[in-house]
Amino acid sequence: MRMQPKLITIAISLISVGSITQTFAQGYAVNEQSISAMGSAYAGRGANVQDASILYGNPAGITQLEHAEISQNLTFVKAYSDLKNTQGSGLASQGSNDGDFVPEVILGSSYASVPLNHLIDGLSAGLGIYVPFGISSNYETNFQGSVFGDKTKVKVVTIQPTIAYEINPKISVGLGATINRMDGEINQSLTGQTDRTGLKGEDFAGGYNLGLLLHPTEKTHVGLTYHSKVEYKLKDTAYLKGLNPMALLANPQAAALLAQKGIDLAALPPLNALNMTSQDASLKVTTPESAELSVSYQVTPNLNLLGSATWTRWSRLGTLSPETGFSADLLLAQNAQLAGLLGQMLASGKLSPEEINQIKKMVDAQLAGNHDEVLKFKDNWMFNVGAEYRVNPHWKVRAGYAYDQSPVDTEHRTVRLPLGNRNIVSLGANYQATENTSIDAGYMYIFENTARVHQEKSNANYSAEYKNTAHTVGLQLNHRF
Known part of the structure; x- marks a missing residue:
């Protein structure tokens, strides 16, 4: 002994x-x-x-x-x-x-x-x-x-x-x-280029x-x-790295709305690459x-x-749906250039407050849904x-x-x-x-x-x-x- x-x-x-x-x-x-x-x-x-x-x-x-x-x-x-x-x-x-x-x-x-x-x-x-x-x-x-x-x-x-x-x-x-x-x-790309959006926790x-x-x-x-x-709920940090903010406005729904208002995304001034983090992300996983x-x-x-x-x-294992904490409001708060661009469109009358809100909802959906993994x-x-x-x-x-x-x-x-x-x-x-x-x-x-x-x-x-x-x-x- x-x-x-x-x-x-x-x-x-x-x-x-x-x-x-x-x-x-x-x-x-x-x-x-x-x-x-x-x-x-x-x-x-x-x-x-x-x-x-x-x-x-x-x-x-x-x-x-x-x-x-x-x-x-x-x-x-x-x-x-x-x-x-x-x-x-x-x-x-x-x-x-x-x-x-x-x-x-x-x-x-x-x-x-x-x-x-x-x-x-x-x-x-x-x-x-x-x-x-x-x-x-x-x-x-x-x-x-x-x-x-x-x-x-x-x-x-x-x-x-x-x-x-x-x-x-x-x-x-x-x-x-x-x-x-x-x-x-x-992580993965939003645009098919070198940008990455992901979670870690x-x-x-x-x-x-x-x-x-x-x-x-x-x-x-x-x-x-x-x-x-075993059931986990990961406390995550979500991030976006190297993303051209225009890619979020180029999603089919937002691009169609902007085109109806006569706004050509290709003619807009270039914006700096976006880097954004959120500390409010979470993901439920069961092994x-x-x-x-x-x-x-x-x-x-x-x-x-x-x-x-x-x-x-x-x-x-079905669909993994992480809560990223990302939103259009967080995006605008962390990217002054994009906020300024939308502000100019609003001030010039090219977009109404309601249309700005529509675009923000479209961006919200894109940011939230991009991380879903359908495993089945x-x-x-x-x-x-x-x-x-x-x-x-x-x-x-x-x-x-x-x-x-x-x-x-x-x-x-x-x-x-x-x-x-x-x-x-x-x-x-x-x-x-x-x-x-x-x-x-x-x-x-x-x-x-x-x-x-x-x-x-x-x-x-x-x-x-x-x-x-x-x-x-x-x-x-x-x-x-």
């Missing part, structure tokens, strides 16, 4: 490491919480207890760890996207389509567990920090579809204190309370994970895991719940077959199969395959999340370096079916075919006390 203070100290230090992790960009859910599970494409991760990283796959699994343990993971992800058959019109009629808009990413996670049999026989506790959701993408400055999306960066970091109890040798249960921090930034929210681990036979292990939904069934079957003393099926309720995801399934084989007392090798259904179809696919059905193949190994220390290594190759994107709005449309692939390499250090 004298090891417990040391374990707590190490766990706290691991949290400081894990909290700086970034997120994988090719999807919204992140799977890279365990390298020992990565080697078999996450098959059986809720039933195959290897180390302290089981805390994410199934919180009940820590009851099977006889000693205090820690696990530290690092993962490197390099994703590629090839864009073909691109077309656009209106504000998206010109621009580049370089692809490879996903930056290289490093992920980290940390876990610690300790048996508490001295308090209650069969009781265990654990602590984990990991990234369950994330997006990170950033198109080039002149991206042709920038009016539909440019930068997207969302990161969720979770701390999960866990308690688990072995009811009897065949049944264990576990509960993890999750403390989640989401922060992110999204953060929020903390709570959730929970449940786990059940069954041992119906000596060779068969079954895990059931539930990850709850979905999921349920996973895992099975591990020991065919021989050296061969273990693994399988999993995971259901995720992506349909919770659908619930999906992920299926995993894998195996691990013990070569000798020091080495174990793994392999696996997974199929992950896309949560979005062509009608609702966006440039921010151009997701296709995903195939994953993986290889991995475990090396028992000493009696108490082991190292896991894993590699995954991810390739998606061609994903077609078609988006349109009143002043633009854009379409392209995305071919997404990614390479993932991870290392994990495990130590027991």
